[in-house]
Amino acid sequence: MPYLLAITVLWAFSFSLIGVYLAGQVDPWFSVFIRIILATLVFLPFIRFNNISNPLRVKLMAIGAVQLGLMYVFYYHSFLYLTVPEVLLFTIVTPVYITLLNDILDRSFNGKFFISALLAVAGALAIRFENITSDFVIGLVLVQGANLCFAIGQVTYKRLIHKIGDVKQHEIFGWFFIGAAIVATSTYALFGDPEKLPTTTTQWSVLIYLGFIASGIGYFIWNKGATLVDVGSLAVMNNLLVPTGILVNVLIWNKDADLLRLLFGACIIVCALLINAKWSYKKI
Numbered sequence: 546m547p548y549l550l551a552i553t554v555l556w557a558f559s560f561s562l563i564g565v566y567l568a569g570q571v572d573p574w575f576s577v578f579i580r581i582i583l584a585t586l587v588f589l590p591f592i593r594f595n596n597i598s599n600p601l602r603v604k605l606m607a608i609g610a611v612q613l614g615l616m617y618v619f620y621y622h623s624f625l626y627l628t629v630p631e632v633l634l635f636t637i638v639t640p641v642y643i644t645l646l647n648d649i650l651d652r653s654f655n656g657k658f659f660i661s662a663l664l665a666v667a668g669a670l671a672i673r674f675e676n677i678t679s680d681f682v683i684g685l686v687l688v689q690g691a692n693l694c695f696a697i698g699q700v701t702y703k704r705l706i707h708k709i710g711d712v713k714q715h716e717i718f719g720w721f722f723i724g725a726a727i728v729a730t731s732t733y734a735l736f737g738d739p740e741k742l743p744t745t746t747t748q749w750s751v752l753i754y755l756g757f758i759a760s761g762i763g764y765f766i767w768n769k770g771a772t773l774v775d776v777g778s779l780a781v782m783n784n785l786l787v788p789t790g791i792l793v794n795v796l797i798w799n800k801d802a803d804l805l806r807l808l809f810g811a812c813i814i815v816c817a818l819l820i821n822a823k824w825s826y827k828k829i
Contacts, residue, residue: 548770549782552763557789559759560629561798566751568624572741576752577617578733583756584613584764585722592719604705605717606724612698613721613764614728619690626684629798633790635688640780642696647776650704699771699779706772714772718765 567576623632702721706714743749771779 548766548773549779550785552767552770553782553785553789555763556759556767556786557793559755560633560790561794562751562755563621564624564629564632564794565798566748568621570741571743571748571752572738573621573625574618574733574737575742576621577614578729578737579752580756580760581613581617581722581725581729583753584760585719585726587757587761588715588719588722588765591715593716597717597720601709601717602720604701605720606727608698608702608705609721609724610728611694612702613725613760614732616691616694616698617725617729618732619687619694623684623687623691626680626687629794630791631684632688633787633794635685636692637784637787638689639692639696639783642693643700643780643783644776646696646700650700695783699768699783700776702768703771703776703779714769715765718768721764721768722761 563576567573620632623635627635706712743752774782
């Protein structure tokens with residue numbers, strides 16, 4: 546849980562940094578490309594090329610291609626249609642995807658995990674429920690695409706590490722980023738606009754921070770943390786990003802938000818964590 550909490554705080558800044566400094570100003574295909582390439586560079590010095598089977602490499606690359614590569618494609622474009630709080634709000638479905646996907650793979654239905662995830666969704670809904678923009682449908686579809694990719698990656702990585710057993714994850718995580726880099730490079734080559742590259746020091750600084758820190762270090766620690774908690778806790782922790790992200794957006798960039806709703810919703814999410822902790826009986 547400490548791993549997930551630490552990255553929740555770290556990622557809380559990413560939403561606002563993208564929405565304020567990059568969305569609509571820098572080509573989103575380039576933003577995805579440079580962020581993933583920088584993240585890949587972080588783990589190249591540690592990557593294990595020998596004593597790792599080809600099937601394991603392919604699986605790690607596939608997970609990275611979906612969880613990071615495809616997710617970022619949906620995620621960055623959603624900021625063209627939605628505000629930062631709206632993007633945060635629409636991520637509330639991720640816990641349900643995580644819980645249901647895990648149940649599908651287990652060919653079972655764990656009602657307790659599902660209830661804790663739904664309670665977390667209720668807490669996120671309580672935080673910000675307002676009139677949506679005219680681009681709601683497009684924005685919602687894009688965010689849900691990102692949510693689904695993120696959920697698939699977390700669940701499959703967690704199950705893969707559990708299956709292979711004792712392994713130094715930092716030595717194999719580079720393959721995760723290589724898979725994502727293939728997607729990012731391909732999409733930028735096909736759809737990128739070279740006329741909309743970063744033009745200011747601030748934009749480059751944001752991209753460098755998001756690449757090396759938020760993605761490079763953040764995704765490794767998050768996925769490692771995902772392997773250490775049960776599925777219910779993982780689902781709930783995904784929604785803790787909503788109140789922390791909105792709080793950062795309010796305190797630093799002075800966006801309008803109902804602080805009482807924020808506090809109320811955060812309390813519900815904490816209750817979901819406590820209930821899930823009481824019900825948890827296995828780690829997978």
